[in-house]
Amino acid sequence: MLKGKNILLGITGSIAAYKAAILIRMLVKKGAQVKVVMTPLAREFITPLTLATLAKNPVLVDFYNPENGDWNSHVDLGLWADLYLIAPASANTMAKMAHGIADNLLLTSYLSARGPVVVSPAMDLDMFQHQATQDNLKILRRRGNFIIEPSTGELASGLEGKGRMEEPEKIVDFLESYFSGNENSEKKSLPLKGKKFLVTAGPTYEAIDPVRFIGNYSSGKMGFAIAEELADNGADVILVSGPVNLETTHSAIKKIDVVSASEMYQACKEHFFECDGAVLSAAVADYTLEKPFNQKVKDKSKRLDLHLSPTVDIAASLGKIKRKNQVLVGFALETHDELNNAQEKLQKKNFDFIVLNSLNTEGAGFHHDTNQVTIIHRDNIIRKFELKQKKDVASDIINDIISIIQK
Numbered sequence: 001m002l003k004g005k006n007i008l009l010g011i012t013g014s015i016a017a018y019k020a021a022i023l024i025r026m027l028v029k030k031g032a033q034v035k036v037v038m039t040p041l042a043r044e045f046i047t048p049l050t051l052a053t054l055a056k057n058p059v060l061v062d063f064y065n066p067e068n069g070d071w072n073s074h075v076d077l078g079l080w081a082d083l084y085l086i087a088p089a090s091a092n093t094m095a096k097m098a099h100g101i102a103d104n105l106l107l108t109s110y111l112s113a114r115g116p117v118v119v120s121p122a123m124d125l126d127m128f129q130h131q132a133t134q135d136n137l138k139i140l141r142r143r144g145n146f147i148i149e150p151s152t153g154e155l156a157s158g159l160e161g162k163g164r165m166e167e168p169e170k171i172v173d174f175l176e177s178y179f180s181g182n183e184n185s186e187k188k189s190l191p192l193k194g195k196k197f198l199v200t201a202g203p204t205y206e207a208i209d210p211v212r213f214i215g216n217y218s219s220g221k222m223g224f225a226i227a228e229e230l231a232d233n234g235a236d237v238i239l240v241s242g243p244v245n246l247e248t249t250h251s252a253i254k255k256i257d258v259v260s261a262s263e264m265y266q267a268c269k270e271h272f273f274e275c276d277g278a279v280l281s282a283a284v285a286d287y288t289l290e291k292p293f294n295q296k297v298k299d300k301s302k303r304l305d306l307h308l309s310p311t312v313d314i315a316a317s318l319g320k321i322k323r324k325n326q327v328l329v330g331f332a333l334e335t336h337d338e339l340n341n342a343q344e345k346l347q348k349k350n351f352d353f354i355v356l357n358s359l360n361t362e363g364a365g366f367h368h369d370t371n372q373v374t375i376i377h378r379d380n381i382i383r384k385f386e387l388k389q390k391k392d393v394a395s396d397i398i399n400d401i402i403s404i405i406q407k
Contacts, residue, residue: 001174001179003031008081009115011051012108013041015156016088016122016165023168024054025180030172036060037077037106039093052363063105064239074105078112083175085386086110087148088122088165091133098136098143101250103309111330120148131389138232141190142250148174156360167393192404197235198268198275199227200314202242203260208306217366218283220244222331226279226395227253232397238275240267242282258260261285261311272318277327280315281355283366319350327404329397330354333365340392342376353377355397363387375400 004393007027010019020036027091034055040062048059060077073282078084086093086106093106095118102108105113110117119140127133128150141147148171150334152162185366205213224246231252239248239255242264258264261284272278289310305352315330322328330351332342334357344355356374359365364387372387375396385396 001030001176002027004081005032005179006033007037008033008077008084008109009055009173010084010089010093010109011038011042011046012086012087012088012090012093012106013037013039013045014088014090014122014165015045017042017045019165019168020087021050021054023171024051026172027169027175028054028056030176034059035077035080037109054372055061060105063108064255074108074112077109079112079340081114081180084110084113084117085171085175086117087120089119089173091121091123091127091130091136094119094121094133094140097137111344112123116144116146118146118171118174118178120147120165121150121163122165122251123150123163124155124157124164125159128161128163131391141232142252143235146174146178163397179374191229191236192398193404195235195276195405196238197230197275198224198240198278198283199230199239200240200264200268200278200280201227202244202246203283204242204264204285204311205259206261206285206288206311207292209295209297210310211296214285214287214289214308215243215395216243216283216285218242218366220246220282221369222371222390222393223250223279223281225390226281226397229280229391229394229398229403233402236277238271240264240271240282254358255309261288261314265312265314265317268314268318271286272321275326276405277329278399279329280318280396281331283333284314285311304402313349315349315351316330319348322350325350327401332356333359335359339376341372342374344378346376346378349376353400361387373397 011017024034035057036055036059038061042092052059087257102111146168153164155163202218202220205215205217227237230237231250237253239253256267288311290307290309293388300398327349332345334341338358342354346354354376357364361372363370370387371390374384376382
């Protein structure tokens with residue numbers, strides 16, 4: 001599948017640069033035309049002469065040849081390449097790619113690339129796990145770049161963990177799969193591509209009069225983080241949000257603003273059928289006024305009695321119409337007898353799994369950027385996580401959704 005394909009290979013400053021020589025040899029054997037562009041630092045790890053000999057093409061590093069003034073056109077490279085492979089891709093280069101910095105030929109070629117871009121990261125485990133690197137990877141995925149996840153093993157630092165550049169054989173398999181039209185290559189990078197999810201977020205407000213309401217302290221941060229993580233994994237997302245001070249710019253997220261529990265229910269009911277799953281993280285009011293006042297209540301001399309009725313149970317309603325191939329995830333915010341209450345809710349609402357969090361944990365719950373959750377599955381698999389950023393909590397939840405879908 002690689003015969004006659006033009007592969008532009010970008011090599012960055014990483015100890016894994018030695019694998020690029022093996023990679024070039026394999027691509028050439030498969031019949032691909034290979035051109036190599038290196039960052040200046042990459043020359044410290046492997047010589048251009050070695051790579052040029054294997055690729056049977058000059059290796060490009062600088063914008064121009066200082067000896068004769070020949071210009072190395074990044075535009076021409078972008079037009080020539082059927083695919084741009086950056087392997088190894090360092091944390092530094094990925095950060096620049098994510099933010100449009102173009103201070104070397106490899107990066108200007110990236111910004112000029114017309115075809116698909118495949119990125120194979122390589123770095124130490126702490127660098128790979130750092131939130132900045134993970135955020136940059138999400139940006140690159142969001143923009144349509146394919147990420148070949150690094151493997152786990154012994155690293156150059158002597159530590160063990162995730163960060164090893166994937167082996168050349170597997171990278172070549174990925175490229176062949178891509179050019180054959182096999183969706184597996186894309187699914188490895190975007191496991192939820194082609195899927196649609198409904199997410200609820202934030203509070204609901206139940207009107208007392210035109211200026212007052214019954215509500216709660218939900219900020220919507222957890223629901224928005226979940227919607228972003230679903231979209232970063234390739235899903236189209238319908239985000240039904242109560243009144244919050246948050247926005248999302250992700251092109252794969254359609255946001256529907258609602259106020260009351262009734263409005264949220266109507267939006268969920270309308271869209272749930274078309275979705276592959278739903279994550280119900282909103283803090284929906286349990287009660288609403290039977291008859292809200294049409295005008296502002298002003299007389300303070302009299303006792304005010306409010307007659308409340310239960311709101312519609314959105315989770316139970318969706319659980320009743322849930323199809324076998326749909327994934328339904330709920331939340332339980334508890335203050336006592338937490339595990340038993342969450343397990344009862346899990347069964348009662350027909351969730352695939354439930355996310356339990358507690359107001360008894362410092363730094364978790366409403367308004368915080370962090371959360372501490374326990375994920376409970378229907379088969380009674382229980383996983384308790386440490387306190388972490390809500391972005392990372394969202395990643396844990398989405399990983400469980402992906403595992404269910406891929407079964």
